[in-house]
Amino acid sequence: MTVVEERPAPPAAPPPRPVNRLWALLRNSWRQLTSMRTALVLLFLLAVAAVPGSIFPQRAVDSQRVTEYYAAHPKLAPFLERVGGFEVYGSPWFASIYLLLFTSLIGCVVPRLLDQVRALRQAVPDAPRRLERLPQHRSDIRYAGQAADLARMLRKRRFRSKVREHEDGSWTVSAEKGYLKETGNLLFHLALLAVLIGVGFGHWYGWHGNRILVQGADQGFCNALAQYDDSTLGPRVDPADLPNFCLQLDKFTASYQDTGQPKGFDATVGVSENGGPIKTRRFTVNDPLRLHHANVHLIGHGYAVTVRYTDRYGESQTKTVPFLPVDGMFTSEGVAQFPDVNIEPKTNKRDATLQMGFEGRYLPTVGTGAASTFPAENAPALFLTAYRGDLGLDVGTPGSVYALDQGQIATGDLKNVSGARPHELKIGESWTLDDGTKLEFVGTRPYATLAIRYDPTQFLILIGAVVGLVGLMLSLSGRRRRVWFRALPATSENSSGTLLVAGGLPRTDYPGFADEFAGLVKAAEEGIRDGGAVQSTDGRDRPGLPGRDGSLRR
Amino acid sequence: MAVTVLAYLAAMVLYAGEYAFGNKSRIGRAAVRPARQLVGAGAPIDLDIPASSDIPAETSVEPAPDRRAEWVGRAAVAANLIALLLHLGTLVTRGIAADRMPWGNMYEYILSAGFVGSAVWVGVLLRRPALRHVGLFVSLALVLLLGADGMIAYTPVGPLVPALQSYWFIIHVATIILSSGILLIGAVPATMFLIRDGYDKGKRRFPYSLGRNVPDATLLERLTFRLHAFAFPLFTFGALIAGPIWAEASWGRYWNWDPKEVWAFISWVVYAGYLHARATPSVKRTVATWIALLGFATMLMNLFGVNLFFSGLHSYANAGGM
Ligand code: HEM
Numbered sequence: 124m125t126v127v128e129e130r131p132a133p134p135a136a137p138p139p140r141p142v143n144r145l146w147a148l149l150r151n152s153w154r155q156l157t158s159m160r161t162a163l164v165l166l167f168l169l170a171v172a173a174v175p176g177s178i179f180p181q182r183a184v185d186s187q188r189v190t191e192y193y194a195a196h197p198k199l200a201p202f203l204e205r206v207g208g209f210e211v212y213g214s215p216w217f218a219s220i221y222l223l224l225f226t227s228l229i230g231c232v233v234p235r236l237l238d239q240v241r242a243l244r245q246a247v248p249d250a251p252r253r254l255e256r257l258p259q260h261r262s263d264i265r266y267a268g269q270a271a272d273l274a275r276m277l278r279k280r281r282f283r284s285k286v287r288e289h290e291d292g293s294w295t296v297s298a299e300k301g302y303l304k305e306t307g308n309l310l311f312h313l314a315l316l317a318v319l320i321g322v323g324f325g326h327w328y329g330w331h332g333n334r335i336l337v338q339g340a341d342q343g344f345c346n347a348l349a350q351y352d353d354s355t356l357g358p359r360v361d362p363a364d365l366p367n368f369c370l371q372l373d374k375f376t377a378s379y380q381d382t383g384q385p386k387g388f389d390a391t392v393g394v395s396e397n398g399g400p401i402k403t404r405r406f407t408v409n410d411p412l413r414l415h416h417a418n419v420h421l422i423g424h425g426y427a428v429t430v431r432y433t434d435r436y437g438e439s440q441t442k443t444v445p446f447l448p449v450d451g452m453f454t455s456e457g458v459a460q461f462p463d464v465n466i467e468p469k470t471n472k473r474d475a476t477l478q479m480g481f482e483g484r485y486l487p488t489v490g491t492g493a494a495s496t497f498p499a500e501n502a503p504a505l506f507l508t509a510y511r512g513d514l515g516l517d518v519g520t521p522g523s524v525y526a527l528d529q530g531q532i533a534t535g536d537l538k539n540v541s542g543a544r545p546h547e548l549k550i551g552e553s554w555t556l557d558d559g560t561k562l563e564f565v566g567t568r569p570y571a572t573l574a575i576r577y578d579p580t581q582f583l584i585l586i587g588a589v590v591g592l593v594g595l596m597l598s599l600s601g602r603r604r605r606v607w608f609r610a611l612p613a614t615s616e617n618s619s620g621t622l623l624v625a626g627g628l629p630r631t632d633y634p635g636f637a638d639e640f641a642g643l644v645k646a647a648e649e650g651i652r653d654g655g656a657v658q659s660t661d662g663r664d665r666p667g668l669p670g671r672d673g674s675l676r677r
Numbered sequence: 678m679a680v681t682v683l684a685y686l687a688a689m690v691l692y693a694g695e696y697a698f699g700n701k702s703r704i705g706r707a708a709v710r711p712a713r714q715l716v717g718a719g720a721p722i723d724l725d726i727p728a729s730s731d732i733p734a735e736t737s738v739e740p741a742p743d744r745r746a747e748w749v750g751r752a753a754v755a756a757n758l759i760a761l762l763l764h765l766g767t768l769v770t771r772g773i774a775a776d777r778m779p780w781g782n783m784y785e786y787i788l789s790a791g792f793v794g795s796a797v798w799v800g801v802l803l804r805r806p807a808l809r810h811v812g813l814f815v816s817l818a819l820v821l822l823l824g825a826d827g828m829i830a831y832t833p834v835g836p837l838v839p840a841l842q843s844y845w846f847i848i849h850v851a852t853i854i855l856s857s858g859i860l861l862i863g864a865v866p867a868t869m870f871l872i873r874d875g876y877d878k879g880k881r882r883f884p885y886s887l888g889r890n891v892p893d894a895t896l897l898e899r900l901t902f903r904l905h906a907f908a909f910p911l912f913t914f915g916a917l918i919a920g921p922i923w924a925e926a927s928w929g930r931y932w933n934w935d936p937k938e939v940w941a942f943i944s945w946v947v948y949a950g951y952l953h954a955r956a957t958p959s960v961k962r963t964v965a966t967w968i969a970l971l972g973f974a975t976m977l978m979n980l981f982g983v984n985l986f987f988s989g990l991h992s993y994a995n996a997g998g999m
Contacts, residue, residue: 420929
């Protein structure tokens with residue numbers, strides 16, 4: 124956009140002296156780095172470097188899909204892993220591009236900031252000697268007023284202006300307008316820097332965790348790392364720093380279209396912050412629960428199944444276990460494990476071969492097939508397979524809490540005791556197994572999947588982004604231009620007024636400048652009270668229609 | 678929908694007709710010639726007919742091809758207007774059928790973005806009739822865009838999933854539709870500038886041969902810049918401010934690097950590159966314009982490619998889930 128280079132070219136380097144070689148090299152690299160061309164190249168590299176992140180699954184987005192990718196491409200995956208293909212936006216090469224870009228940005232913006240501050244504090248420079256060389260110029264303008272009137276007229280049009288009297292009796296009025304363009308541009312680039320710094324801090328000082336919260340006062344949890352199903356703390360966050368609050372899900376409702384598409388969700392929770400009283404709050408998708416230093420987002424839901432197992436000694440245990448939905452109709456899979464059952468009351472010894480596990484599916488609405496036909500509980504049924512033996516929970520290897528240990532089944536330590544076909548249970552029904560023990564399907568409860576996060580800088584980032592946007596708009600819409608008027612020393616011939624020469628310099632590409640200049644000249648001429656021969660102005664363009672007459676003036 | 682595409686097709690054929698009839702058409706040159714010479718512009722190359730000539734232009738030159746071209750051109754504009762109205766009709770009926778803003782899935786999104794582009798074009802056309810020849814390329818682009826939309830992205834009418842029920846969603850999608858419509862249409866003058874510029878430099882091979890009838894290069898270049906400079910802040914707001922605000926409320930994170938976000942980011946960076954290149958005196962305007970076209974390619978990738986090839990949080994057409 125710049126027609127006239129804003130910054131003068133750097134002066135030619137002095138003849139190299141040996142001591143200065145390193146210095147010169149450094150300085151030249153710095154100059155190279157902060158040039159607009161380099162910025163352009165870096166912008167491109169950034170765009171290209173972002174592409175792989177959309178092609179390969181990203182661990183930060185969905186680690187599950189990375190695992191699937193490993194399974195599908197066993198050869199390629201380790202290689203991708205090594206070059207950061209699954210963590211593109213955290214990889215060293217991505218970071219090096221944006222760090223270079225931002226170094227370049229700093230190197231570019233700081234000198235321009237200083238220039239701009241200087242320009243704003245100094246008066247508009249005096250007119251160049253030969254105004255007729257400027258892109259816009261007029262001579263022989265008859266003018267009756269004083270220099271100060273001219274300056275006032277320009278100021279009214281929001282030009283900054285400066286009157287200078289010269290020793291030979293001539294005077295000049297200099298005016299400039301459009302500083303906001305450069306200011307806006309600087310604001311934009313500085314805001315960009317601020318946003319990046321904010322993102323960095325947010326990464327350092329933020330944390331997040333996911334947690335399934337089953338409905339009911341007995342299922343509540345208090346904020347602590349161990350309570351999360353998975354969690355990530357920023358490098359500068361200590362587990363002890365987590366804010367203190369407790370949550371329980373009082374009620375969860377979901378409504379659906381006839382097609383099974385979800386229509387709305389609504390979670391009612393009881394919250395106690397910092398040991399205070401329990402308050403009831405409601406939240407939903409798109410409308411998170413905002414606590415002090417933590418936001419609770421509803422990102423999913425499902426059903427938890429409650430079953431009661433009665434063992435051979437008549438002891439019964441009840442468990443409520445979340446089942447994970449595997450499709451949009453909430454066909455859900457899960458497992459109920461009872462490691463501490465069938466304990467001989469006399470010896471109080473646990474028999475590892477008599478632990479029980481039940482694995483299977485829950486269908487909120489049974490149809491004819493193996494999958495649910497509607498996400499709400501219209502005809503709920505549980506389909507389970509019973510396993511007896513060593514559940515393998517004592518070994519200490521962390522397994523999934525949603526499936527039985529397949530290794531134990533493979534070795535035969537855990538045996539299917541109910542046959543190939545899963546047993547169907549309706550709510551309230553019980554199932555007697557081969558050894559006389561019993562499993563009862565007590566009921567279900569909804570659960571909500573919560574993402575709990577804290578990002579200390581996100582509000583600041585928002586402010587930075589908005590400021591940047593304002594700067595950007597100023598930068599793109601602003602136009603910087605200078606206008607000068609010069610009055611030659613009065614001569615006897617034109618005692619009725621002064622003859623002015625005017626010149627205009629658009630410092631940015633601005634098609635309407637010719638009109639504006641003509642308008643200014645006209646305004647100066649109309650100051651003539653005794654009606655001299657007013658010359659017609661040139662440039663009859665209508666504003667906003669550049670080059671109608673074909674001469675595309677700049 | 679199909680009728681709309683047909684109407685654009687008709688406009689395109691008529692524009693093409695004008696283009697063919699009016700070789701050395703007045704329109705191509707009107708843009709670069711002082712207005713008073715327009716009277717004589719019917720003459721093939723002769724510019725020397727004095728403006729004060731009292732012989733009416735039609736009798737001074739053989740009028741036939743140019744007047745026919747003129748009529749065909751007017752018909753093209755009329756067809757274009759009709760197409761625009763039909764396009765609006767398609768959007769409105771779709772919105773009524775779904776009882777919400779017609780922005781719920783990719784099909785509707787492209788339909789809306791195309792409408793914005795088309796409306797901006799008609800606005801430009803009304804303000805600067807000299808650019809009428811660009812219409813051929815605009816309508817071609819719209820036919821391709823909407824045709825691809827109907828064939829690849831069509832989705833039956835359906836309600837919004839809860840994740841999309843947010844006013845930030847409306848703001849986010851509305852600004853992105855508006856800005857991408859303008860950016861998409863901005864590629865048309867960009868292409869024509871490159872063609873015309875090549876033509877002016879003496880290239881006569883195929884695409885450049887079209888440059889003969891195209892408006893003046895400087896005018897096209899400036900229009901390209903204006904459209905991009907207007908749309909860029911809007912896109913910045915829609916994709917990089919409103920989008921993250923909504924994402925924060927909905928998913929908990931303001932930026933998730935899902936494929937749609939990645940490609941919006943890429944487009945944004947490329948368009949910033951265009952603005953930079955254009956602001957740098959040492960970079961040629963043709964190079965800058967190529968960057969704008971690269972930006973256009975990344976936008977297309979986001980409109981079609983991402984939805985077809987990748988799955989992410991944004992795949993709105995899918996049912997279920999939150
Ligand atoms: C994150 C990367 C950057 C982005 C997104 C960005 C974006 C922009 C935008 C949108 C403009 C407005 C163009 C216009 O006014 O026509 C601009 C102008 C400008 N940028 Fe950047 N920029 C970035 C980095 C840089 C860097 C690294 C430099 C320095 C080397 C730089 C120097 C400039 C200059 C000098 C202008 C003013 C051009 C004029 O006079 O109009 N920018 N930038």
